Structures are given as C-alpha cells and as structure tokens.
Amino acid sequence: KAGVTQTPRYLIKTRGQQVTLSCSPISGHRSVSWYQQTPGQGLQFLFEYFSETQRNKGNFPGRFSGRQFSNSRSEMNVSTLELGDSALYLCASSLAGREMGGYTFGSGTRLTVV
Amino acid sequence: GEDVEQSLFLSVREGDSSVINCTYTDSSSTYLYWYKQEPGAGLQLLTYIFSNMDMKQDQRLTVLLNKKDKHLSLRIADTQTGDSAIYFCAERSFSGGYNKLIFGAGTRLAVHP
Numbered sequence: 001k002a003g004v005t006q007t008p009r010y011l012i013k014t015r016g017q018q019v020t021l022s023c024s025p026i027s028g029h030r031s032v033s034w035y036q037q038t039p040g041q042g043l044q045f046l047f048e049y050f051s052e053t054q055r056n057k058g059n060f061p062g063r064f065s066g067r068q069f070s071n072s073r074s075e076m077n078v079s080t081l082e083l084g085d086s087a088l089y090l091c092a093s094s095l096a097g098r099e100m101g102g103y104t105f106g107s108g109t110r111l112t113v114v
Numbered sequence: 115g116e117d118v119e120q121s122l123f124l125s126v127r128e129g130d131s132s133v134i135n136c137t138y139t140d141s142s143s144t145y146l147y148w149y150k151q152e153p154g155a156g157l158q159l160l161t162y163i164f165s166n167m168d169m170k171q172d173q174r175l176t177v178l179l180n181k182k183d184k185h186l187s188l189r190i191a192d193t194q195t196g197d198s199a200i201y202f203c204a205e206r207s208f209s210g211g212y213n214k215l216i217f218g219a220g221t222r223l224a225v226h227p
Contacts, residue, residue: 004156033214043202043217056212090156092215102147103215105157 004093004106012112018079021109025072025093032074037088049074081113120203120218126225132190134221136203143205148188151200198225
C-alpha cells in the first residue's frame with residue numbers, strides 16, 4: 001500500500017510570506033501528526049489531527065496552524081515566515097494515534113526561508 | 115518533564131555489533147521506538163518495544179529495556195555499511211489525553227571497513 005505522501009519535497013520562501021504543506025496519510029489512517037526537525041532543536045511535535053479535529057498541540061506559536069480534511073489528508077500552514085522556520089517538516093500517520101506500534105513517517109518537506 | 119537523551123556519535127567496524135543507548139524520563143511511557151533516518155529521507159520505523167517487555171529481537175536488531183533505570187538500547191548485529199545513518203530513540207508520551215512522540219537528538223552511526 002502507498003506510504004505517507006508529503007508535498008512539496010522542497011520549498012524556498014521569503015521572510016514574511018506564508019506557506020502551506022500537504023500530507024496524505026496511509027489509506028485508512030485517520031490520525032496525522034506533524035513534526036519539525038531542525039539541527040538545533042531536533043525533532044519537535046507540532047500538532048496532531050484526528051477525524052478533522054486537532055486533539056494535541058505542541059509548544060509552537062500561533063503562526064503554525066493546520067487542518068485535516070474528511071479524507072484524512074492534512075495541511076499545515078506557517079504564516080509570517082521567519083528565518084528560524086527553516087526546517088524539515090515531517091508528517092506521520094497512524095490508524096488512531098493510540099494503537100500498538102509506531103507511526104509511519106513521510107519523506108518530509110524541506111522548507112528554506114531566505 | 116519529558117526528555118530523551120542519546121549519545122551523538124558511534125563509529126564501528128563493518129561486521130561488528132553496534133549498541134546505541136538512550137535514556138528517557140517519562141515513567142508513564144507505554145511504547146519506546148527506534149527510528150532510522152538516512153540523508154535526505156524521512157524517519158523509518160525500525161522496531162518498538164512495549165514498556166512491560168525487557169527485550170525484543172527482530173532479525174539483526176535487539177532492543178533491551180531497563181524500565182527501572184529508564185534505559186533503552188538498540189543492538190545491531192553484523193553491522194553493514196548500509197546501516198550508516200542517524201538513529202532516533204523516541205518515547206510515546208501521553209500528554210493532555212493524547213499521544214505524541216518525544217525524540218532524542220539522534221545517534222549518528224558511522225560504519226567503516
């Protein structure tokens with residue numbers, strides 16, 4: 001079965017702009033989580049969506065937001081981009097977020113803010 | 115608080131065993147994971163262990179869990195050059211009623227001939 005698909009793979013944006021990243025989970029998976037990976041802070045949890053509802057949020061400013069659609073696809077949005085937002089953004093899917101086993105990650109979107 | 119710590123670098127000779135260590139702080143963690151990340155790629159789930167287990171073996175991989183000391187290790191037998199990557203330890207933290215993963219900083223494994 002197809003894995004987790006993230007688009008685009010690479011993105012270059014200018015400070016102050018906004019960006020939208022997309023994640024399509026494994027078919028049948030209803031939970032989508034987002035993580036930010038930077039050399040300085042490592043992997044940090046952004047938020048989790050399940051059945052179109054955000055049910056957990058990490059410690060990030062309000063500029064970071066997301067949503068989930070009825071087909072479980074999720075988008076995350078970052079507004080008023082800062083240089084420090086440059087990172088690899090990873091999406092993970094699971095059936096319900098609580099079941100045994102791990103989360104399946106996509107290949108990520110590498111965002112560069114200049 | 116929630117924290118996961120790993121050593122940052124490990125170098126081994128091809129054919130030897132590699133042991134990557136990790137400590138965590140959340141005693142309520144139910145699952146602990148090992149993920150592998152190759153350059154330019156996402157995270158690949160290698161294996162996981164439930165907190166009521168001491169050991170899990172999966173082909174060349176052996177996970178040992180010492181719950182009393184909150185210590186987790188990953189042993190890779192017969193390490194190959196293709197095993198060169200960054201390995202992340204993660205705990206599933208139950209926070210605010212829902213799960214999230216807390217990752218260590220990653221251990222870079224270098225395999226040399």
